[in-house]
Amino acid sequence: MEEASPLSESSPLSEASIVIDLKASLLRELDTLWGNANEAENFTIFRTPHNISQTKKNLFEPSVISIGPFHRGQKHLRAMEEQKMRFLRDFLFRGDHLSLDLCISEMKLFEGRTRRCYSETFDDLDSNAFVKMMLLDGCFVLEYFSKWYGGGDLYEVGWNSNFINRDLLLQENQIPFFIVDKLYELIGLNQDDRMDFVKYIAYGLLPIGSIIQDPRTETPYTIIANTLAEFPDPPVEIHHLLHLCYHYLVPNPGIPVVLNSKPFDLTRMFSANRIIKGLLHRFRSRVLRGRSPHSTPRSLSVALPNSAWNISSMVIPSATELKQKGLKFKPKSNPKHMLDISFEYGALKIPRLIFDDSTELIFANLLAFEHSKYGKENIPFTSFVAFLDNLVNTPNDVTILQECGIVENWPGSEEELAHFINQVTKGTSFTSDHYLMELVSEVKRYIESHRMKSSWKRQREKLFRDYFSSPWKVISLFAAFILLVLTSIQTFYAVYAYKYPPSS
Structure with a gap:
């Protein structure tokens, strides 16, 4: 007869082991949280609630390119990963001082802050994978609009910019804008150039016919001004590209x-x-x-x-x-x-x-x-x-x-x-x-x-x-009015005579 194992499911030692393992697992998950009582206030990039997206998924899922971790790795989006690598190469060619080591180390410094912007944790992405995603996606956004800004031809690579613009405005397809800002800073351009560049991004993404107000002059814009200096200023803090468009379309009305x-x-x-x-x-x-x-x-x-x-x-x-x-x-x-x-x-x-x-x-x-x-x-x-x-x-x-x-x-x-x-x-x-x-x-x-x-x-x-x-109806109404006046006079004199009787 086979003896029962001392660590059978019903043994106290086995139950204690399960409790210890569960505790360790929960502690690991708790360690991934940031410990900030107001951590939800840091979230700027969200997955669309199911009650909104369930009947119209095509409005929230990218069709040609993934930006950020939510849709990373999907099969139909993998073709654009090669384009991201080309844009990283183009970015590194912008100056002799730029190097891959410098870019990776700078993105590494922003990893924790970037993770805290998302309403979900991504434990399946280790540090290297996450930093690689930040660098490739940030360089893509920067180079994509830089090529437009500089008059380059995007169609030479074989894809339609209308589809990319569409994907860059999806709530689930964003990276924090401070990544793009940091990469722009590494190029070595000044703040004025950066301001014009952000304005150009906004103009490129805004829908046709949108109305923009210049907060300084309260002048509405329906087409781009002759100079970007005349275009309304972007917000001081930009969460991401969708937030940038939201600022121009809904300017604190x-x-x-x-x-x-x-x-x-x-x-x-x-x-x-x-x-x-x-x-x-x-x-x-x-x-x-x-x-x-x-x-x-x-x-x-x-x-x-x-x-x-x-x-x-x-x-x-x-x-x-x-x-x-x-x-x-x-x-x-x-x-x-x-x-x-x-x-x-x-x-x-x-x-x-x-x-x-x-x-x-x-x-x-x-x-x-x-x-x-x-x-x-x-x-x-x-x-x-x-x-x-x-x-x-x-x-x-x-x-x-x-x-x-x-x-x-x-x-x-x-x-x-x-x-x-x-x-x-x-x-x-x-x-x-x-x-x-x-x-x-x-x-x-x-x-x-x-x-x-x-x-x-x-x-x-x-x-x-x-x-x-008819005249007879008018006469009847007039007669009623005269009767009312006479009755009022009669009532007045009757009351007056009663209150002030004539002296004998």
Whole structure:
């Protein structure tokens, strides 16, 4: 009979060994954490949340090149690794002082800081593999835009820059910009050159038709200036390329200018209504008693405000509904940025928007970055896209915005654009204190006052139709007024005589 092993699964010694091994494993994992209570604040590069990316993976996954660790090593992206090596060679040829040893040692110094920028740890990448990735990807970004900046021809290597631009704006396809900065510094160029270079990167990546504001002059830019010195300055701290574009498209827009339309005076309306109703009541009771029902004037009814109207709700009616309610749409002249929307005297003024093949990808990744970095509190771009989603429900809504010059849809149909706008915000959320809350509330107040004005207009027309449509009705109303005056005088003298009787 075979003896039981002293280290059987049920033995105390075996259980103690398992506990020790598990403890050691957990300690190793804890050692990989950075021990910073606010370490999440250091994260600048994120994997897109599953609830946002699950239905549109093609908007978040690179098609030709991987930058950073998230998509590193994928089979369909390996062809570009050879191009990265060529760009590293071109970088090293930029100066006799540059050497591979110098570049590796500088990147090694940034390894810890770079790892802390990502929302995930990459234990499968040892130090050498991680530093190699930093150097190759950083040199690729630097050389890619340097060749453009210097007038070089990127097409000679056999790939389309449109696909690369697309991949460089993906949230999951980023490296910290301080790596590019460090490599630029190694070349030996001065700060002014670096500033112009960053501006050129921003211009090269920004979507067609985007509106950029110069913070010094509040002048909007729709095309590149004659000199880069006139182009708006980049932010002091650049997290990565997507953040650079976010800065130019959403330049801390603040609260939009919302001018109130002339308010509708409810007090005056209801006061006039009470006087008229009183006159008619006295007239019916004293003069028209005994007349046929067909000739008896009917009482007025005034529509009161709907108490169930939720003025703080985010939802705004579609463009079709707003047009039916009397609102107008106008392209905003000289907008400061693409979020510069205002509502003035019954007109929604929205900057002109151009939608092309890249718009959906850029919108989706800007939304994902804003939610990943800022949560639900400071997300003006999400508020802006949700506002568009409210305006556009059907192809007819797109047509309305096209006809008034707000929307220009280059490649697609009205159906495709409506579908895109309705789908792009799925998975995102925000608090009620959002960027466009005041504007939405103002539009709703205008709609409600317009509805009440329309109701009062109908009642006024009914009043004139019932009481002023013939001379006899006017005479009857005038007689009621005279009767009211005489009755008031009679009542006054009766009360006066009672209070101050004549002396005997």
